[in-house]
Amino acid sequence: MIIKLKKNIESRVLDEMKLQLNAFHIKKDTQDLLITSSGIKELPSVFEKNIDDQWVFDSDMQLSSKSFQNTKTEIDLGTVKIGGNTNNTVLIGGPCSVEAEEQIESSAKLLKELNLSILRGGCYKPRTSPYSFQGLGKEGLMLLSEMREKYGLKIISEVRDATHVKDVIEHTDIIQIGAKAMYDQGILRACAQTQKPVMIKRGFGTSLQEFTQAAEFVLSGGNPNVILCERGIRTFETKTRFTLDLCGVAWLQEFSNLPIILDPSHAMGYAYGVPALTKACLAMGVDGLIIEAHPDPKEAKSDASQQLNHQEFKKLHQELVPLANSLGLNLV
Amino acid sequence: MIIKLKKNIESRVLDEMKLQLNAFHIKKDTQDLLITSSGIKELPSVFEKNIDDQWVFDSDMQLSSKSFQNTKTEIDLGTVKIGGNTNNTVLIGGPCSVEAEEQIESSAKLLKELNLSILRGGCYKPRTSPYSFQGLGKEGLMLLSEMREKYGLKIISEVRDATHVKDVIEHTDIIQIGAKAMYDQGILRACAQTQKPVMIKRGFGTSLQEFTQAAEFVLSGGNPNVILCERGIRTFETKTRFTLDLCGVAWLQEFSNLPIILDPSHAMGYAYGVPALTKACLAMGVDGLIIEAHPDPKEAKSDASQQLNHQEFKKLHQELVPLANSLGLNLV
């Protein structure tokens, strides 16, 4: 249940309500809200005089639901906005991993050349083997910060676990919580303490219900700037790396109020399929696309097979522009 | 292995090769072909003088593979062509089930009004419960035939099992083999004996490898007119009916030579998601779309929740036209 409190509520009463209802207390726009478990369907009558409005839910998808907030959340990055009623589709590009200054600068220049806004690059790689390249860590974050300064790009990078979450929050413009980390409350609760935008990737074994509930960890802690990212789920099919769940995206568009970014690169796992899938994603009218591109994919230290080279990325961009136009979307 | 025989091969030698290699013999265009298991990687040297060419494969996806035939197969329905180098995307419409003359005629008029070419409607419904509506059977086929005559539309309808396969072959223009019947050799082998186009739907638990091998049953029997249809696979996600596998479609576009039709209606299971998904499918550049539409969906005897009403179908068509134009595709 979400409860909108009266403006003049006494702090003593508020504290009692929070305690008795085991509720989160946040301010959202001009509203003062309490959020309880969706199991609570009715407010004790003693509290009724303290509230202006209330919303009852079937499940714990509450703050992120259209039945609470019917308009899409807008994320303001300063130079660019995501979601809301902007009709923007951000095309985020960059390598899987930040590997070296020259490499990431090459990516930054590519984006700049195409008038794009956001650079991606992993520094803390959530590899499934200890024997693989694990990322440059904080050194990578510093290289990304350099690119922000030099090229005026916004930066998105992934947090792997709670031990370095503060560094990622500090040095990025959008904090990415990866598919393997999205249940991590150490990360989610830290991201709830900031106002920086957070992009949560759906785990490959994660239901849509759980996905939106991960967002609730951030939203109920007071950070409204959450973006959802579908990047493929694990199914029986092995010819492709994962299965991009666009039916799930249609569900999110219908029932959630959060902006949506799609990641066809990880879903497909092979560069040959990325252009066609990216067009499909764009045609769904989503708020963003995140595409892996590397100056020299076959030399990449991670995800070599799925990254586009810069020539392919430019060609894809060129094909997306008329498609975006015909759909009334701005590719930024 | 596929073997291209010399023109002047003696029938005695041909018979011996077929027997010894346990091979299928077909004529394709002007070629005389033998097809064996892909386990055979080398031809016995005694036969070498009888062949013009040979292709070796990693798997039993042979006739349907780009490594055998690099161009997309064209299906000629007379009034309309599918695949090949036509840049056509057929928009097939109609109800889940043929229920009554008035209903199916309403569907036929809708298609005619929009200048579309192919009418769908199920007569033998592969329901999972014996207690559900099972379809009108041959009576339904007769109603569809009437629509063909009256409106000049082509007809696609589904065969449920081998007991009525001859009727479906006789009365349709495209034989649909449904997701639950696609391993049925009684059906596949019967469809191999005709030259009528066959659209094979991927089973919801079927791998891409098995999917293309189902096509091989028809192709190796001598019918080259096979279309593949992706309609959603079964995954852990239950908010939507199935999960449309567009990564799999990208794989098929890369490795198979068969035209592809997509069915977002069955994948999604809910009408609200069908328009966005249909646009995504179109943007992938596929050869066809099959969309369920019913004059009055809430009264439908099957799949009530996923059928568009005719107003929604027209609106979707209107949105698809500029998208198709921007992609260089003809919506027919």
Next chain:
Amino acid sequence: MIIKLKKNIESRVLDEMKLQLNAFHIKKDTQDLLITSSGIKELPSVFEKNIDDQWVFDSDMQLSSKSFQNTKTEIDLGTVKIGGNTNNTVLIGGPCSVEAEEQIESSAKLLKELNLSILRGGCYKPRTSPYSFQGLGKEGLMLLSEMREKYGLKIISEVRDATHVKDVIEHTDIIQIGAKAMYDQGILRACAQTQKPVMIKRGFGTSLQEFTQAAEFVLSGGNPNVILCERGIRTFETKTRFTLDLCGVAWLQEFSNLPIILDPSHAMGYAYGVPALTKACLAMGVDGLIIEAHPDPKEAKSDASQQLNHQEFKKLHQELVPLANSLGLNLV
């Protein structure tokens, strides 16, 4: 809804009820039953005087449910019984495919030596490729019949599609409907017309709900002798061929009244795992086990990797006996 009719119901009234309720009419033991869609929750009051009892259901799992018949169905094969309150666990053995007389006779002798009752062997193989060995067909059924005569064994063999269902019904003691054919109404309806036991294998993409509804096709047609067989479902895990769903078996034991046979050979796909899994299956207290064994697995024409050799089968039998004893089960 299942309706138990009064003994003296007039045939005119019965016909009217069948027509109006769109119901199946069967005799079960001494009862006269009508079965309608589970969507019908209440009987029209005009019919109330004609009935003795009625059962209402949440889903179309009706005749197969414990809420209709609380005791497990018993299948009587003459020489051996399955299910009911027998505490029997049948250990069915034999090769994947019947390949030759010598081979199948070797299997028959093995079973005889161990005092087992039922011989398996495929004749119509539902291969996913047209280029693989497809089985001996009717010739195989004849060889199995010979083994029945010579060794007093009961025979189970699989029907692939509706074109040969009559032959399989005629020449087997248990008709097997395989995982790929279990939605095939041509087969299911034919099996409903006989009283021969039918073992339905769960499709690898089939939900438990659909699985029991496949049984309803046979039961509602008047054949009560249905056995369910779990043989592994398709999941994201590829180290093993399928994933044996013993949680699903626990659900079936709780909610269905049909005997259950488990097939660890197909689930695992590799002989090394079959003994441990077979013990797990036995410990669940199921009514039967079906294990593939071949005199010389590496020469087998199908499923070479998962078949035990006869030495391994004997060793497994030896280990199962004390386990069965400790569980109070008879291995027959």
Next chain:
Amino acid sequence: MIIKLKKNIESRVLDEMKLQLNAFHIKKDTQDLLITSSGIKELPSVFEKNIDDQWVFDSDMQLSSKSFQNTKTEIDLGTVKIGGNTNNTVLIGGPCSVEAEEQIESSAKLLKELNLSILRGGCYKPRTSPYSFQGLGKEGLMLLSEMREKYGLKIISEVRDATHVKDVIEHTDIIQIGAKAMYDQGILRACAQTQKPVMIKRGFGTSLQEFTQAAEFVLSGGNPNVILCERGIRTFETKTRFTLDLCGVAWLQEFSNLPIILDPSHAMGYAYGVPALTKACLAMGVDGLIIEAHPDPKEAKSDASQQLNHQEFKKLHQELVPLANSLGLNLV
């Protein structure tokens, strides 16, 4: 590649090898080992004189593989041993969450009464919703420690994220890394720094390959005391909470050298199926079983539906004893 170093290797050479091969260095029993990526198949010839032995692998499942260490690892908890050649099967019991002193003491007494050794109880619950009960945190760990002192039981409890991993390491005898946290390198690397036993649960979307690689994070850091726990994977079937993957367990038994504990409670999600599944697990000959039991399940603050009450747990124990005896296993 795993490399066994010569005893007398100079530290300068060792450092150079580590650096050049990007290798982990551990001492295991009396051996000095370097572990590199499995991508390295051959040692630079300059290093050959410094090694005694080497093992080459197909994948990064190296230290945990039977091809490196053919015997099962033994975990010594002092009062009880797990794995090795003990023939022990530990039956771990206790509630989903530690809720109160009285509750957890009731569980401790139950185990003591049955001569069992290890008490489970969650303190940091990895709930998927922020609005659910999140566990007692450190207070719960203190209650578990009390039970250790008072009843001589060993304690297993779960770490949710890296923010409290030190507390869990300090206050438990076996550190549990849950299904949602098993990719968390903050946790895995912390557990590699201790010698305390670590039980890693397989994620519900985790492949067997990734599962064993999670163990490699701990093993390659120098902690050999790793146990694997299968607790059900997520599949299309929704009648049960998850699908217990016993085929996967057979694979682990064949290819991994780590002890295995099974968790049928979480897999099934419903108490009615737990006894039959537990017997199946025991019959596979695994090293342990972990079963949720609560003094009053319907009042439990988490997982109410799947916990046995104490009467049911005792009855299950009673049925397991003869089964264990017939299998030559000690239930401890």
